[in-house]
Amino acid sequence: MDEPAIDDQRPDLRTATLAEAGEFGLIAALTDRFPSAEHVLVGPGDDAAVLRVRSGHVVVSTDLMVEGRHFRREWAEAGDIGRRAAAQNLSDIAAMGGRATSLTIGLAAPADLPAAWALAFADGFAEECAKVGAVVVGGDITRAEEIVIAVTVLGACTVAPVLRDGARPGDVLALCGRQGWAAGGLAVLTRGFRSPRVLVEAYRRPEPPYAAGPQAAEAGATSMIDVSDGLLSEVGHLAAASGVAIDVRTDALEVAEPLHAVGAALGADPLGFVLTGGDDHALLATFAGADAVPEGWRVIGSVGEGAGVTVDGAPHEGPTGWVHF
């Protein structure tokens, strides 16, 4: 039986749309881009992947990103959107005190999306994963009206996972990582500007402090969360889950110099970016006392009896972060 010479009919993925590339052509090209790892017993291409788990447990989280809502193609290149998609998921594992090992990607996209966009997205995604030694082990692609990216991340902890509900009165609240930078960059982009470049880059390429998650867990953090939607709203999650009150001290927050420039230009309080901005994926954790706070973390508040979040002892007016509906 003669086999068709399919090589000759393969579309050029540098210029093809997803429809022209076809599901299987695109999957083959994507799979080629993803490195494997020792723990991957069966990688992409079968009904499911099979991963070795030595720790006796797996930490798992899922996030969605929708075009026009979580990203805009005109505001960031495909590779950077890939980095952000990976970063927000890797950060969820860090926020448990864990290390990510494996991810799956679901990509729903219009038929006319350039295949090159999907490939560049995959490259950026894989690069971000490589920062923590994680790899892509599977996925799905289908047609849709708008781009929806669904990522699931798996990982493991070396000590007990740090939950949101362990903060106790007397604990201190600490922050690790840049905070407010991405929100400043987004505010700039939203108004059609491209500078300060350092903030725009912070939005396009967040640098979550992945290693600080396990570091905090080993240091005995009593609760932890990553700042995805806004500092105050995440502090609110810790307070609600733990059944405590948390006060944030603004004099302890670092307002980066370029945020002052953006605040002046836009007529906004630069502290607002820090208090309500998300997307940097800084880590927030509570510790039993200032002595327990590890290097690289900054004490920004305190935990008390009661409920809710206060800023410098007073209720905060206005939004506390991103609203999904």
Add this chain to the structure above:
Amino acid sequence: MDEPAIDDQRPDLRTATLAEAGEFGLIAALTDRFPSAEHVLVGPGDDAAVLRVRSGHVVVSTDLMVEGRHFRREWAEAGDIGRRAAAQNLSDIAAMGGRATSLTIGLAAPADLPAAWALAFADGFAEECAKVGAVVVGGDITRAEEIVIAVTVLGACTVAPVLRDGARPGDVLALCGRQGWAAGGLAVLTRGFRSPRVLVEAYRRPEPPYAAGPQAAEAGATSMIDVSDGLLSEVGHLAAASGVAIDVRTDALEVAEPLHAVGAALGADPLGFVLTGGDDHALLATFAGADAVPEGWRVIGSVGEGAGVTVDGAPHEGPTGWVHF
């Protein structure tokens, strides 16, 4: 400090839209619906779930469903769409010879989607998962123009996972489960009809033979896949991955009686539903000989040297299954 009386402001989820219900209200209502299980160390509500893994490995798969492409709200109730979303993922684990334990759900949906739809979807999803003892351990919700459902399923195998690439010349090809029923039901619905009811129900509520996956693995299946997109296209995946030729014998295929009625009414060959239909999630596997085929499986073809798929010894004309782009 006084706490706001949030209970009084809670929207009625029986009548609210997603936007009115709000992200956190909806998540709380959804989480309440999902039972837990002994292996779930940390369930929904933190940055990630934590699952106990005793087997030393995890089997993982991801699938997307898009409204208008994979389902239509006018063709099936929310609970049935939830069942199908779960079924197609649970089936991927069965096709490795495994048992599913845990799932995450990502739901991107318009702001005006009734919250009741999402809750009914979740109920159906959880019911289907309960068939195999699996539970929902996490998820994400966000706003989008159309409904996109992203599911990731985790599971484990008790014997070595059965891949697609192990079919060898001399093996027999066998099928377990209904095949073509859902395609017949979909053909009926597409044309605006609602009967034969048994086929419409088969489309709305697939009954994948979950237990047949581990059964085949224990019986020494050499390769296995589930029929998601079409019988012949899935046989093609087995043939390509294994580097063999596979012939399907139509006289061995069961063409259910109602498919004859639909074929006659629509002027279509009822065998077409069986050969190219998906969505029933029947299982296809190869075994070293007819003696190795376990009870409940039907031999429908044979594996030989070469490449590609034939039907009764001849190439098949026309589509072999569902095309995603």
